[in-house]
Each structure stands twice: as C-alpha cells, then as structure tokens.
Amino acid sequence: MTDPARPDIQSGRLPAEALARGFSDLHPALEPHEVLVEADRCYFCYDAPCMQACPTSIDIPLFIREIQAGNPIGAAKTILSANILGGMCARVCPTETLCEEVCVREVAEGKPVQIGLLQRHATDLMMETGHHPFERAAPTGRRIAVVGAGPAGLSCAHRLAMLGHEVTIFEARPKLGGLNEYGIAAYKATEDFAQREVEFLLKIGGITIETGKALGRDIHLADLRRDYDAVFLGLGLAGVNALGLAEGEDQIGTRDAVAWIADLRQTADLSELPVGRRVVVIGGGMTATDAAVQAKALGAEDVTIAYRRGREQMNASPYEQEVAATRGVHLRFNLQPKRIFAEHGHVTGIELERTRIEAGKLVLTGETVTIEADQVFKAIGQSFVADGTDGEGAGIALERGRIQVDAARRTSLDGVWAGGDCIAEGEDLTVVAVEDGKIAAMDIHSALTAAERVAAE
Structure with a gap:
C-alpha cells in the first residue's frame, strides 16, 4: 500500500513467506547432538580467558562442563547467577569480540567454541521449565526505587529483590525491557523473547511495576529520595x-x-x-x-x-x-x-x-x-537527556554528557546510584548494563546493611 504523503515509501513490498525468512532467528538454537559436540570442544581452561573477557564474569568453563555432564539446568543457574539476562545476552552479545574472540580454540584453530549458543541452550531450557532458579532472602523492610526498566534497571531490581528488599520499577514506556524490547533487531530476538525473559526475571517476587512513569514528568528525584531508602537510575539514552x-x-x-x-x-x-x-x-x-x-x-x-x-x-x-x-x-x-x-x-x-x-x-x-x-x-x-536529574540544587554531576559515577556506581547525590548507557562509563552493550545493575545492587545492599549496623549500635 502506498502512502500518498510519501509516494516512494510503501508497505507490503514482500509476501509473508519472504518476510518470515528475512526476520527468522539470526542464530537458531543448536540441535541436541550439536550441543554435546560443541561442549566437548571446550578445554575447560584453568585461567579461562573467555571468563575474563565476559563483562559479567560468567564462569564459562563451569557451565559448559555442566552441559557436557548432562546438567543444562545447573549450567543455566551458573549463568544466571552472574547475568540474570543471560538468555538475551546469548542472542545479542558481540561474542565474536568478547568471550569467543579470546577462546583458546579461536587462537589455535580460528574456530572458537560457540559459547553464545551453548549459553542460549542452557538458559532456554531453564525458561521452558517455568521455574525461577533463585529464592528471595528474608524481607529486610527496605524499599528501593529503580527508574528505567532496561537491562541495568532489571538487573539491579532482580538482585535487590533476591537480597530481600522491596523494589519498585518506574518505566516511562508501556513495556519493560528497554533496548532489549525496543532497540534490538527483530531477527536477533524472535518470538517475543524480551518480554518472556522479563516475565521470568519477575518471578523472583518483591518487584512492583509502574509503567508510564517518566522521571521529571510523573515522578521526581527529590520525592524518590525522600520516600525510598535508595534510588537506582537506569535511564538509558533518550536523546538523538x-x-x-x-x-x-x-x-x-x-x-x-x-x-x-x-x-x-x-x-x-x-x-x-x-x-x-x-x-x-x-x-x-x-x-x-x-x-x-x-x-x-x-x-x-x-x-x-x-x-x-x-x-x-x-x-x-x-x-x-x-x-x-x-x-x-x-x-x-x-x-x-x-x-x-x-x-x-x-x-x-x-x-x-x-x-x-x-x-x-x-x-x-x-x-x-x-x-x-x-x-x-x-x-x-544517542545522547543522555538529564530531565528530572537537575532539580536538586546543582543536580547530578555529569561527565562527558552522562552521569558521573564511581566504581560502585554511586552518583554525586547521596543515596542515588546509576548504571547502563546513561553513565559516563557506559559502553552501550546489554551485558555491560547488566553488570552495572548488579554492581550497584550489591553496593546498595552493603550501604543499607551498614546503616542498620550503625543504627543498632
């Protein structure tokens, strides 16, 4: 159909069969026998360069050995304990420039172990069980606000919930997932995988979702700092x-x-x-x-x-x-x-x-x-839009146009952490954002725990 306002821009250029081929899975899952053959190729290196190259430090030799031993669910738990979005990362991570680039098989033979596809195999099987592999710790009574439901925010929220805190995620868009939902090529994450992974992650419990809530419009940083024990900002890059x-x-x-x-x-x-x-x-x-x-x-x-x-x-x-x-x-x-x-x-x-x-x-x-x-x-x-972060005196300190954080992902505002693409160190990779969220969550937990100890003395 031709749009009269745009005569050369049309829909329906290809039949349904051609569209299905063009948007089919870029990396189809390995067949069961292919999984075993590929797992057997791993040398299980003691100093595993692949693990060192992974931003989330997944124990790659261990999870491949677990697959080889016939325990893919155990392998999935190994993966997800380091990277709760391991299923999506298995699909979209540039493994060719991370773990697989430094694989000893790549260096010696020019053909690395297909780490990404083995990771997908294990995490897909775990999700198919419908079982969440982690349990929440005893409730702490602490409440944390997470602004932004992209990879960094979801990672942070899951880890905090697992540690027993109550988390509220505020997301401006109708769906959770950030770029995993809205920015990844459709042929890299087929069959609504981003939303299925979000549903899997939320099974940890203790996470409340509020969509349609944008920072600076519907919610305000001063209010969040007053009403919650900590705030994590995973705002992404809204500017173009x-x-x-x-x-x-x-x-x-x-x-x-x-x-x-x-x-x-x-x-x-x-x-x-x-x-x-x-x-x-x-x-x-x-x-x-x-x-x-x-x-x-x-x-x-x-x-x-x-x-x-x-x-x-x-x-x-x-x-x-x-x-x-x-x-x-x-x-x-x-x-x-x-x-x-x-x-x-x-x-x-x-x-x-x-x-x-x-x-x-x-x-x-x-x-x-x-x-x-x-x-x-x-x-x-894209560029960072500071809407909602500049209403508290001098506002959050920026560096190179993004939020300045320290190694623990603390911002210049007390009680506020940040991670993902919105921080100065952001690398615009899902796996890096997941690690940011995890690091921030662990530091938030440490800070709250330390505060409790001081209060008890």
Whole structure:
C-alpha cells in the first residue's frame, strides 16, 4: 500500500513467506547432538580467558562442563547467577569480540567454541521449565526505587529483590525491557523473547511495576529520595544526535533509526510497515547495521550504509558488517553527509562528501557523491537527556554528557546510584548494563546493611 504523503515509501513490498525468512532467528538454537559436540570442544581452561573477557564474569568453563555432564539446568543457574539476562545476552552479545574472540580454540584453530549458543541452550531450557532458579532472602523492610526498566534497571531490581528488599520499577514506556524490547533487531530476538525473559526475571517476587512513569514528568528525584531508602537510575539514552546538515534534515523520509526500529519491534504485522525503495543509513554502529538489514528484509530494493570513516573504525563488529553485506546491504566508507535533497517535501537523495584521515584527523576532501534515496535513517548515536536529574540544587554531576559515577556506581547525590548507557562509563552493550545493575545492587545492599549496623549500635 502506498502512502500518498510519501509516494516512494510503501508497505507490503514482500509476501509473508519472504518476510518470515528475512526476520527468522539470526542464530537458531543448536540441535541436541550439536550441543554435546560443541561442549566437548571446550578445554575447560584453568585461567579461562573467555571468563575474563565476559563483562559479567560468567564462569564459562563451569557451565559448559555442566552441559557436557548432562546438567543444562545447573549450567543455566551458573549463568544466571552472574547475568540474570543471560538468555538475551546469548542472542545479542558481540561474542565474536568478547568471550569467543579470546577462546583458546579461536587462537589455535580460528574456530572458537560457540559459547553464545551453548549459553542460549542452557538458559532456554531453564525458561521452558517455568521455574525461577533463585529464592528471595528474608524481607529486610527496605524499599528501593529503580527508574528505567532496561537491562541495568532489571538487573539491579532482580538482585535487590533476591537480597530481600522491596523494589519498585518506574518505566516511562508501556513495556519493560528497554533496548532489549525496543532497540534490538527483530531477527536477533524472535518470538517475543524480551518480554518472556522479563516475565521470568519477575518471578523472583518483591518487584512492583509502574509503567508510564517518566522521571521529571510523573515522578521526581527529590520525592524518590525522600520516600525510598535508595534510588537506582537506569535511564538509558533518550536523546538523538542530529546530522547537523544545513539543508534537508527535516524532510519527509528522514527518520531516527532507533525510533524506526522501535516501531518495527512493536508492529504486529510487518507487511504493514512502510519502507522506502532506496534507503540510506547514516552511521557505523550496531543500530546502523540493524536498521539497514531490517529495511532490506522489509523489501527495500537498494540499501546503503554510509559511514564517515573507514571500515576498521566502524563500531559495528566485522561480524555485523558481514551480516549486512551478505543480506544485500552496500557498505560505503569515508562519506560524510552534506545535504539531503527533496522534491515537494519528500526525500529524493543525499549528497555526501568524501573524507580521509590526515595526521590522525578526519578531513573533508571537497569531492562529493550523490545517492538516490526515498528514505534516510540517522544512526549516528544517542545522547543522555538529564530531565528530572537537575532539580536538586546543582543536580547530578555529569561527565562527558552522562552521569558521573564511581566504581560502585554511586552518583554525586547521596543515596542515588546509576548504571547502563546513561553513565559516563557506559559502553552501550546489554551485558555491560547488566553488570552495572548488579554492581550497584550489591553496593546498595552493603550501604543499607551498614546503616542498620550503625543504627543498632
């Protein structure tokens, strides 16, 4: 169906069978015999470089040995004790640049143990049982507010609930999960996995959910600090970086890639989602490759990723670049957007200027190229929006535009912790956000426990 307001952006470009293929699971689960073969390949290294490379320090040799011994549920508990979102991380972690990159098999043979797929096997089996592997400690009577239900907030809430505290999660959106729900490519987390994992996590008990509550609008930091014993901020990155073009950035057909992916993830029928015939994605990270691959899967005939630096500088891993290339996406480098062309308010193309590196700096060459396009997606990063954090005197201290925290994830405000993409150390990875939440939860617990001891003396 053609939208008269956007004549070159249409829905229903592909039949249902083609859509199903394009959005099928990127990493299908291993078959039972494949699991055993892969587990047998592990050397169970004593000083396990894979474990050291994991931001959440999952005991990888142990869980693989448990799988090998026929105890996948025990393996899942080993995984989830370190990373409660281990199921999603098994799907979306860049294992090729983390645990699998340093696997001894990779170093020696160029073929690592498929750690991510083994992790998925164990955690999927655990979730299928319907049983939650952890029990809550005795109630402490302490109440903690968690703002933001992304990976950091969920991780923090689960660990605090497990330690016996009462937790209330405040989330601005209708669903929990953060980028796991709204920002991950649909072919990486199929069959509503993000919500199924959230439901699994909440089985720990002791967690109250309040959706539609945004910090600075519906809830306020001063009130949370007054009414709760501690506050954790997992606010993510709500701002979107602009291209900064002198001309054409607001034409019909230009969109923020993150918002478009969120729309796609919440679309019940992919055949109803419009996409251009010729699509250009500006950026070089995971969001850029996710948007480009999904545009192609929806039926866009020509999709190009344009990145201002060289291939080796792309934030998207070589594997993600390969996924995009093998699915028909053109990757073009050393091109910086200059202006977007439009006719009657509709995008018709984009002009880009060639770049090169001189003395370590990116410089423009003056030479331009034009790519025809009906749709241009902006995927050049997000920024922290401090709404709601700046209403208490000087507000929370920021560093490089994000929340400043110490090693325990404490902010400059007493009783307030933070983690995930919103902190200065954030790496925009689900697994790193999970670790932030876990570290903060343990420090909150220590702080509350210490306060109780002082009060009792």
